[in-house]
Amino acid sequence: MKLDARIPSGPIEKKWEKxxxxxxxxxxxxxRKFSVIVVGTGLAGGSAAATMGELGYNVKAxxxxxxxxxxxSIAAQGGINAxxxxxxxxxxxxxxxxxTVKGGDFRAREANVYRLAEISVNIIDQCVAQGVPFARExxxxxxxxxxxxxxxxxxxxARGQTGQQLLLGCYQALERQVQAGRVTMYARHEMLELIxxxxxxxxxxxxxxxxxxxxxxIADAVVLATxxxxxxxxxxxNAKGSNTTAIWRxxxxxxxxxxxxxTQIHPTCIPVSGxxxxxxxxxxxxxxxxxxxxxxxxxxDKRKPSQIPxxxxxxxxxxxxxxxxxxxxxxxxxxxxxxxxxxGRGVGETGLGVYLDFGDAIRRLGKGVVAExxxxxxxxxxxxxxxxxxxVPMRIFPAIHYTMGGLWVDYRLMSTIPGLFVIGEANFxxxxxxxxxxxxxxxxxxDGYFVLPYTIGDYLANTKLDMVDASHAEARQxxxxxxxxxxxLLGIGGKRTVDSFHREMGKMMWDECGMSRNAKGxxxxxxRIAELEQEFWKNVTVxxxxxxxxxxxxxxxxxxxxxxxxQLMCRDAKERNESCGGHFxxxxxxxxxEAMRNDDDYCYAAAWEYKGPGKKHELHREALxxxxxxxxxxxxx
Amino acid sequence: MKxxxxxxxxxxxxxxxxxxxxxxxxxxxxxxxxxxxxxNEGLIAKGEEPxxxxxxxxxxxxxxCGFVINGVAHGPLPSTTVCxxxxxxxxxxxxxYLEPWRAAAFPVIKDLVVDRSAFDRIIAAGGYISxxxxxxxxxxxxxxxxxxxxxxxxAAQCIGCGACVAACPNASASxxxxxxxxxxxxxxxxxxxxxxxxxxxxxxxxxxxxxxCTNIGECEAVCPKGIxxxxxxxxxxxxxxxxxxxxxxxxxxx
Ligand SMILES: Cc1cc2nc3c(=O)[nH]c(=O)nc-3n(C[C@H](O)[C@H](O)[C@H](O)COP(=O)(O)OP(=O)(O)OC[C@H]3O[C@@H](n4cnc5c(N)ncnc54)[C@H](O)[C@@H]3O)c2cc1C
Ligand code: FES
Numbered sequence: 040m041k042l043d044a045r046i047p048s049g050p051i052e053k054k055w056e057k058x059x060x061x062x063x064x065x066x067x068x069x070x071r072k073f074s075v076i077v078v079g080t081g082l083a084g085g086s087a088a089a090t091m092g093e094l095g096y097n098v099k100a101x102x103x104x105x106x107x108x109x110x111x112s113i114a115a116q117g118g119i120n121a122x123x124x125x126x127x128x129x130x131x132x133x134x135x136x137x138x139t140v141k142g143g144d145f146r147a148r149e150a151n152v153y154r155l156a157e158i159s160v161n162i163i164d165q166c167v168a169q170g171v172p173f174a175r176e177x178x179x180x181x182x183x184x185x186x187x188x189x190x191x192x193x194x195x196x197a198r199g200q201t202g203q204q205l206l207l208g209c210y211q212a213l214e215r216q217v218q219a220g221r222v223t224m225y226a227r228h229e230m231l232e233l234i235x236x237x238x239x240x241x242x243x244x245x246x247x248x249x250x251x252x253x254x255x256x257i258a259d260a261v262v263l264a265t266x267x268x269x270x271x272x273x274x275x276x277n278a279k280g281s282n283t284t285a286i287w288r289x290x291x292x293x294x295x296x297x298x299x300x301x302t303q304i305h306p307t308c309i310p311v312s313g314x315x316x317x318x319x320x321x322x323x324x325x326x327x328x329x330x331x332x333x334x335x336x337x338x339x340d341k342r343k344p345s346q347i348p349x350x351x352x353x354x355x356x357x358x359x360x361x362x363x364x365x366x367x368x369x370x371x372x373x374x375x376x377x378x379x380x381x382x383g384r385g386v387g388e389t390g391l392g393v394y395l396d397f398g399d400a401i402r403r404l405g406k407g408v409v410a411e412x413x414x415x416x417x418x419x420x421x422x423x424x425x426x427x428x429x430x431v432p433m434r435i436f437p438a439i440h441y442t443m444g445g446l447w448v449d450y451r452l453m454s455t456i457p458g459l460f461v462i463g464e465a466n467f468x469x470x471x472x473x474x475x476x477x478x479x480x481x482x483x484x485x486d487g488y489f490v491l492p493y494t495i496g497d498y499l500a501n502t503k504l505d506m507v508d509a510s511h512a513e514a515r516q517x518x519x520x521x522x523x524x525x526x527x528l529l530g531i532g533g534k535r536t537v538d539s540f541h542r543e544m545g546k547m548m549w550d551e552c553g554m555s556r557n558a559k560g561x562x563x564x565x566x567r568i569a570e571l572e573q574e575f576w577k578n579v580t581v582x583x584x585x586x587x588x589x590x591x592x593x594x595x596x597x598x599x600x601x602x603x604x605x606q607l608m609c610r611d612a613k614e615r616n617e618s619c620g621g622h623f624x625x626x627x628x629x630x631x632x633e634a635m636r637n638d639d640d641y642c643y644a645a646a647w648e649y650k651g652p653g654k655k656h657e658l659h660r661e662a663l664x665x666x667x668x669x670x671x672x673x674x675x676x
Numbered sequence: 677m678k679x680x681x682x683x684x685x686x687x688x689x690x691x692x693x694x695x696x697x698x699x700x701x702x703x704x705x706x707x708x709x710x711x712x713x714x715x716n717e718g719l720i721a722k723g724e725e726p727x728x729x730x731x732x733x734x735x736x737x738x739x740x741c742g743f744v745i746n747g748v749a750h751g752p753l754p755s756t757t758v759c760x761x762x763x764x765x766x767x768x769x770x771x772x773y774l775e776p777w778r779a780a781a782f783p784v785i786k787d788l789v790v791d792r793s794a795f796d797r798i799i800a801a802g803g804y805i806s807x808x809x810x811x812x813x814x815x816x817x818x819x820x821x822x823x824x825x826x827x828x829x830x831a832a833q834c835i836g837c838g839a840c841v842a843a844c845p846n847a848s849a850s851x852x853x854x855x856x857x858x859x860x861x862x863x864x865x866x867x868x869x870x871x872x873x874x875x876x877x878x879x880x881x882x883x884x885x886x887x888x889c890t891n892i893g894e895c896e897a898v899c900p901k902g903i904x905x906x907x908x909x910x911x912x913x914x915x916x917x918x919x920x921x922x923x924x925x926x927x928x929x930x
Contacts, residue, residue: 104732113739168807168865317707
């Protein structure tokens with residue numbers, strides 16, 4: 040299989056314009072003759088569905104929550120980047136592009152990243168027009184803050200609830216189209232299969248989560264906007280329902296899966312407190328603007344933080360990376376925290392934590408200013424830990440947060456299955472091996488508002504689509520497969536709960552395919568996960584019936600797909616004999632312990648092809664070339 | 677700590693439900709939902725059906741979770757959703773009664789899960805600014821007074837959980853409605869549609885079987901996001917003005 044990314048020719052700043060000009064348009068009157076399915080109504084899917092509705096397409100949108108307003112995007116806290124240069128601090132589209140390529144450790148496609156930076160400015164305009172209440176200065180203009188991996192202030196935010204406000208803007212635009220009759224919304228529906236007819240994506244099979252009814256939906260194109268798969272680790276900052284099922288099922292039908300092992304570990308999360316723990320809570324990266332990270336100089340120092348004098352504290356990020364200090368990118372900050380804990384200098388009961396201290400900021404700015412900037416995050420911290428971060432430094436530890444990997448897409452966001460588009464966190468496109476803070480929201484909205492609605496039009500205008508309906512043999516087969524899986528899961532009648540399996544697999548993934556990896560450990564994990572998967576299919580217990588709301592059944596189906604994905608992630612991590620971004624292979628590091636890339640052999644996106652149940656995946660490579668941002672070791676010193 | 681739970685169990689919308697008693701263990705670091713997870717793991721191990729409840733983010737922001745604990749929506753801690761409520765606020769031997777939101781507009785689907793789609797229909801009726809993608813001007817071309825923007829943000833924080841409706845003796849959706857109307861109505865972008873918005877959203881709420889507001893204030897007391905009653909006053913002003921203007925315009929155009 041030859042991977043063609045369809046990157047337009049010409050200089051980078053003209054590529055998107057050229058692409059838009061070259062694309063065929065669908066005449067307005069014809070748009071209503073086309074139907075599009077959008078699975079997922081987070082920032083990516085919601086914005087895409089709303090915009091395509093506005094353009095006149097017939098859109099069917101799906102989400103598993105009870106309302107599109109609850110997609111996981113709602114939880115994003117810190118902000119969204121845009122190259123507005125409102126602060127006059129030297130920002131530009133080119134700089135945002137440069138920072139993102141470098142932040143991604145040179146494993147993203149330059150052309151995509153440039154387009155993202157270019158579109159970033161339109162997103163802010165659109166969102167403000169919708170009424171998103173971004174933070175403002177006293178003069179009434181928009182405020183900005185800084186995020187990791189950048190030396191300019193380009194992050195727009197709405198207190199600590201930026202994702203919420205952006206998603207509500209997008210949800211409201213979507214509901215406007217629902218009212219207008221252009222979008223039909225199917226909440227509490229889960230996609231279980233993709234329908235491929237004549238080599239093209241033509242529909243999906245869903246389960247109505249209230250009645251259990253399994254049915255097919257047919258359309259002219261399918262868009263997956265189903266978010267990330269961080270929950271493969273069980274504990275992550277993702278919402279509990281976030282899953283891989285939609286993209287994994289599409290993968291099994293022929294869509295290549297790219298860079299599955301590129302996972303982002305966020306440095307500032309609340310540490311784990313017990314084995315009943317169901318998720319990890321992020322403390323926004325924006326806190327690193329004013330908070331200082333430290334551990335005691337002495338190993339095993341059990342004194343209270345207030346009793347440790349200044350001279351016996353190691354502000355290790357400021358020491359090791361003087362120019363970026365506490366604002367180094369996430370992968371660097373996470374590894375440094377792990378390093379400090381591995382040396383026995385971690386804090387808190389478990390020793391798996393470092394301090395994030397606001398003492399200086401409060402002295403410098405006053406409690407009021409700190410409260411205005413981070414008040415709701417401080418409250419959340421106190422609610423969970425029972426400690427007051429105004430007086431006691433926060434304890435934080437890295438946690439799984441985001442997945443850069445996802446279905447492979449070309450420049451036009453189409454997967455290797457014609458007619459199947461993938462947007463938002465579900466695709467692999469823009470962040471390379473490490474995503475910079477505040478750029479997922481930007482990517483989701485760029486894809487959904489400004490890229491996909493164009494590129495899908497070109498596909499529809501250029502493609503001959505046969506008339507098909509749900510009685511087609513492929514649709515029936517996909518339905519039968521979905522039904523079969525439900526029956527199988529309900530019929531096992533074993534002894535272990537779904538969650539107990541998920542926890543066990545998640546722990547293996549965290550230990551062997553988490554913050555640092557090595558070939559031996561990965562090999563071991565692949566074997567053990569396969570064994571656990573086998574046990575799952577013999578010994579899981581799923582109570583209740585298929586024809587009703589059944590949350591254990593939902594979880595079991597998702598876990599079944601996570602098992603397969605986990606093995607591919609380990610294989611991908613093992614195959615990549617280098618360290619880059621969030622992928623840190625212990626065998627490949629510089630003498631100072633920094634990630635060591637191998638551009639001669641691994642400057643590519645790894646795109647995996649499914650070859651059938653129990654068969655080994657086949658690796659395809661999309662070579663990456665860097666014409667603008669020259670390959671160099673990242674330095675944040 | 678040992679707890680006695682009485683939980684509303686109802687198989688589906690058409691079956692009758694009843695309170696069922698459970699004994700369970702918890703520790704103080706758990707969240708309330710983690711305590712229920714542990715209970716559910718035990719039930720599944722015994723071959724019984726786990727208690728169904730909605731949840732997703734478990735960070736107090738998605739608005740999925742919510743039920744009544746001992747008569748109070750989201751339980752005893754102010755400004756806190758059940759997913760953010762930790763067991764350290766309870767003590768050994770406590771007896772807790774868990775029930776779903778009760779309102780004609782929110783029919784029970786199963787156990788503690790209710791259907792809140794009426795909220796989506798209210799937003800669809802007018803809870804937006806009509807601006808199609810691509811038609812926006814530069815974001816800083818439109819300065820907004822910081823005070824207005826901050827207050828709009830206060831209102832915009834509503835998570836649509838439905839606690840306000842569950843707590844209101846009239847099952848009114850006024851706090852929810854007023855939060856959206858105030859968010860958009862406080863901003864310059866929201867002015868052109870302000871009046872229609874008020875009329876259409878209120879009409880949708882009436883169709884959705886929500887009751888009317890008699891200023892009791894229970895909604896504000898349980899709101900996990902601290903949405904204030906004063907927003908209801910703003911909404912009422914807008915609604916009255918809109919109803920009056922609308923009638924006026926109709927008279928003039930006749
Ligand atoms: C706690 C937290 C804080 C964050 N903060 C920031 C930040 O400050 N800035 C930033 O840029 N990024 C941030 N991120 C990352 C960012 O929020 C996400 O990457 C982004 O919101 C993903 O958007 P999405 O539209 O791709 O997917 P999601 O918002 O995850 O939406 C997925 C959608 O797909 C649906 N779905 C999934 N599977 C199925 C299925 N099988 N069938 C039907 N529907 C399905 C869901 O119902 C949902 O509607 C944060 C992430 C977390 C976890
Ligand atoms: S689960 Fe999201 S608000 Fe409680």
